[in-house]
Amino acid sequence: MSKNKSQPDSTVCKPGSQVIVDMLIEQGVEVIFGYLGGVVLPLFDKLYDAPIKFIIPRHEQGGCHMADAYARATGKTGVVIATSGPGATNLVTGLATAMMDSVPLVAITGQVRTSLIGNDAFQEADTTGITRPVTKHNVIVKDPNDLAQTIREAFYIAQAGRPGPVLIDMPVDMQLAECPIPPKAKIELPGFRIQYKGHARQIAAAATAINASKKPVLYVGGGCIISGASEALRAVAKKANIPVTTTLMAMGAYDQNRPESLDMLGMHGSAYANYAVQQSDLLISVGARFEDRVTGNLETFAPHAKIVHIDLDPSNIGKNLHVDIPVVGDAREVLEQMLEALEYKPRKEWFEQIAAWKASHPFTYDKNADVVKPQYVIEEVCRQTGGDAIITTGVGQHQMWAAQFYKYSQPRQFITSGGLGTMGFGVPSAIGAQIACPDRVVIGIDGDSSFNMTLTELSTAVMYDLPIKIVLINNGFMGMVRQWQELFYGRRYSQSSLKNPDFAKVAEALGCVGITVDKKDQVAGAIEKMLKQTKPCVVDFRVDPEENVWPMVPAGKSLHEMDGLDIFEMA
Amino acid sequence: MKHILSTLVLNKPGVLANVAGMFAARAFNIDSLAVGRTDDPTLSRMTIVIVGDDKVVEQVRKQLVKIVEVVKVQDFVGQDVVARDLMLVSVACNPEKRPEILALIEMFGGKVVDIGPKFIMVEVAGPENKIEAFIDLCRPYGVKSIVRTGTVAMARQTRTKTEE
Ligand SMILES: Cc1ncc(C[n+]2csc(CCOP(=O)(O)OP(=O)(O)O)c2C)c(N)n1
Ligand SMILES: [Mg+2]
Numbered sequence: 001m002s003k004n005k006s007q008p009d010s011t012v013c014k015p016g017s018q019v020i021v022d023m024l025i026e027q028g029v030e031v032i033f034g035y036l037g038g039v040v041l042p043l044f045d046k047l048y049d050a051p052i053k054f055i056i057p058r059h060e061q062g063g064c065h066m067a068d069a070y071a072r073a074t075g076k077t078g079v080v081i082a083t084s085g086p087g088a089t090n091l092v093t094g095l096a097t098a099m100m101d102s103v104p105l106v107a108i109t110g111q112v113r114t115s116l117i118g119n120d121a122f123q124e125a126d127t128t129g130i131t132r133p134v135t136k137h138n139v140i141v142k143d144p145n146d147l148a149q150t151i152r153e154a155f156y157i158a159q160a161g162r163p164g165p166v167l168i169d170m171p172v173d174m175q176l177a178e179c180p181i182p183p184k185a186k187i188e189l190p191g192f193r194i195q196y197k198g199h200a201r202q203i204a205a206a207a208t209a210i211n212a213s214k215k216p217v218l219y220v221g222g223g224c225i226i227s228g229a230s231e232a233l234r235a236v237a238k239k240a241n242i243p244v245t246t247t248l249m250a251m252g253a254y255d256q257n258r259p260e261s262l263d264m265l266g267m268h269g270s271a272y273a274n275y276a277v278q279q280s281d282l283l284i285s286v287g288a289r290f291e292d293r294v295t296g297n298l299e300t301f302a303p304h305a306k307i308v309h310i311d312l313d314p315s316n317i318g319k320n321l322h323v324d325i326p327v328v329g330d331a332r333e334v335l336e337q338m339l340e341a342l343e344y345k346p347r348k349e350w351f352e353q354i355a356a357w358k359a360s361h362p363f364t365y366d367k368n369a370d371v372v373k374p375q376y377v378i379e380e381v382c383r384q385t386g387g388d389a390i391i392t393t394g395v396g397q398h399q400m401w402a403a404q405f406y407k408y409s410q411p412r413q414f415i416t417s418g419g420l421g422t423m424g425f426g427v428p429s430a431i432g433a434q435i436a437c438p439d440r441v442v443i444g445i446d447g448d449s450s451f452n453m454t455l456t457e458l459s460t461a462v463m464y465d466l467p468i469k470i471v472l473i474n475n476g477f478m479g480m481v482r483q484w485q486e487l488f489y490g491r492r493y494s495q496s497s498l499k500n501p502d503f504a505k506v507a508e509a510l511g512c513v514g515i516t517v518d519k520k521d522q523v524a525g526a527i528e529k530m531l532k533q534t535k536p537c538v539v540d541f542r543v544d545p546e547e548n549v550w551p552m553v554p555a556g557k558s559l560h561e562m563d564g565l566d567i568f569e570m571a
Numbered sequence: 572m573k574h575i576l577s578t579l580v581l582n583k584p585g586v587l588a589n590v591a592g593m594f595a596a597r598a599f600n601i602d603s604l605a606v607g608r609t610d611d612p613t614l615s616r617m618t619i620v621i622v623g624d625d626k627v628v629e630q631v632r633k634q635l636v637k638i639v640e641v642v643k644v645q646d647f648v649g650q651d652v653v654a655r656d657l658m659l660v661s662v663a664c665n666p667e668k669r670p671e672i673l674a675l676i677e678m679f680g681g682k683v684v685d686i687g688p689k690f691i692m693v694e695v696a697g698p699e700n701k702i703e704a705f706i707d708l709c710r711p712y713g714v715k716s717i718v719r720t721g722t723v724a725m726a727r728q729t730r731t732k733t734e735e
Contacts, residue, residue: 133596140585191579191640314633315637319630
């Protein structure tokens with residue numbers, strides 16, 4: 001990689017801290033999330049005059065989630081800075097979250113000076129050792145000659161191919177040393193090559209299979225959002241006439257208001273998506289990875305279907321199940337390449353069957369109940385925002401309802417921790433998204449327990465005048481855990497409820513607007529009021545404490561073996 | 572089935588940790604691992620021996636390639652390959668037993684590298700089965716300690732499955 005041992009005299013040298021700032025500017029960084037500490041003081045001193053917006057979270061984990069959501073909302077690389085030791089270890093959850101969902105991040109951590117490394121110095125931690133499994137790549141800078149190039153490479157690696165977080169550990173003496181800035185050149189990493197274009201023969205095979213299929217389904221994952229494949233996807237679905245289901249990570253990749261949208265599939269997916277997958281004769285996976293929450297029992301997953309798997313990461317292909325037609329390549333590129341060869345087929349019976357499933361098994365809930373139903377709150381949020389808000393979530397039941405009852409039509413509109421399932425993601429991710437998109441309505445749909453984990457970041461929103469809205473689905477439980485205890489542990493609710501504070505008062509104390517809703521007829525009015533706020537606003541919806549997420553494919557069952565379908569009879 | 576993955580990596584600190592960490596994190600087992608420089612000082616070669624079915628080995632190969640510092644992975648399976656282990660073994664041996672043991676060493680093309688009144692230290696190189704056979708034949712005399720390098724391998728002028 002970087003080899004700049006002998007510098008020609010003309011090369012500019014500056015203190016490492018300034019070189020870091022120069023490189024961040026060179027990379028087009030507009031905003032940094034970060035937190036101070038002893039060994040990053042030289043860097044922060046240079047950031048003082050830098051033309052880069054700086055956001056200080058209340059906790060490094062929050063900062064990392066903010067950078068992550070900023071990246072998810074824009075497609076740009078998020079940047080987070082933390083000090084050594086505890087600052088760096090506080091990033092771990094955020095990095096793992098980004099890693100699992102393929103989010104491009106560059107994290108810069110301070111480190112004790114190189115001569116002290118390994119001596120258990122004050123606030124020393126083996127940051128590269130700790131973060132190795134939760135980063136796409138990490139590196140410690142130990143030679144001033146490498147500093148500039150290491151940063152350029154980090155940004156390149158974070159975005160190249162399947163994106164991910166890259167961490168640079170930066171000892172304080174490197175920040176103080178005179179470091180050369182070599183001229184910018186194309187980045188060449190031996191062996192690090194990515195195949196964006198699909199192989200023509202594989203694409204032809206996939207197109208032939210699609211043209212011959214009577215019951216095809218497009219199964220779309222987060223890769224479609226990352227690669228900007230929505231338009232190509234729409235074109236393929238339209239030209240070849242194929243229904244589309246998306247994973248949690250791909251909500252909005254395909255407009256859910258269209259009749260051929262099957263909405264989300266999987267454990268809490270729609271009955272019609274799961275039935276369609278199970279009966280399909282061809283499953284075309286685009287940028288998805290057959291994760292267990294999606295497939296249910298793999299043995300009986302899509303039993304009649306041939307599998308086409310399009311993925312940029314070859315290691316995803318064949319990892320979980322046998323693939324008939326693998327296509328390594330970028331989702332958008334491959335779909336565009338394939339379009340030409342596709343033929344329109346009416347597939348009348350297939351679409352009639354799907355329409356029948358959609359009519360008989362929509363997502364629904366008890367609309368006549370007197371209590372506030374969480375699904376109703378989310379439906380109402382969707383209605384009042386015209387389906388146009390950016391939604392972020394915590395993890396739990398509310399996250400599933402946010403996926404089921406808000407109808408997404410644009411990519412990058414739904415920001416959620418899918419792979420890692422990180423509670424506490426909701427508030428900081430709303431902040432990151434609001435910074436990325438200052439003119440959009442950004443709503444964090446959060447659960448009470450998730451909210452408790454990171455609500456301290458509300459003061460960050462206040463400090464930077466970010467009008468985020470928190471729709472708190474407060475069931476007084478770790479609802480998703482409670483649901484499993486109800487269904488699989490005989491209703492023994494072991495440790496799954498917290499004594500919550502008065503969230504509206506907490507919000508007010510932190511400088512937000514706080515509203516409490518405990519009656520059904522207050523819901524619409526409260527949402528209206530919330531949407532008018534220019535300050536951050538928290539609405540605490542006291543919802544039915546024991547509502548469940550339906551349908552549900554119990555772990556290990558086949559996708560069509562959904563529980564809770566009987567509630568549809570009430571609809 | 573046994574696979575030898577000849578893996579070219581950048582000669583940088585932390586690379587071994589990245590490779591070993593990936594194996595641990597994904598619950599792959601390493602049978603043996605030998606690392607050394609190549610003719611190019613910026614590159615090292617790791618010879619990794621793993622046992623697994625095709626699906627597992629395929630995953631290992633793909634996951635290896637994803638590591639940024641991994642330049643190239645060759646799976647030698649089905650190839651005409653020269654594979655060698657180097658072993659140092661110390662065998663209990665009093666002067667009366669010497670002729671027997673020396674004959675054994677001779678047969679295996681081994682070398683005596685140290686000798687004392689109660690032991691003999693031998694260097695043996697060769698394919699794994701030869702090394703194993705030598706150990707088995709030494710056991711009756713008493714094997715005091717063994718050090719092995721793990722397999723290193725090179726393909727004979729034939730084509731191999733390559734992935735970059
Ligand atoms: C950091 C973290 N800890 C634990 C879990 C396990 N977990 C998943 S959902 C859940 C309960 C979430 O409760 P809440 O935020 O109130 O959401 P609800 O399910 O009630 O909507 C828990 C504890 C997790 N996903 N993340
Ligand atoms: Mg809850």
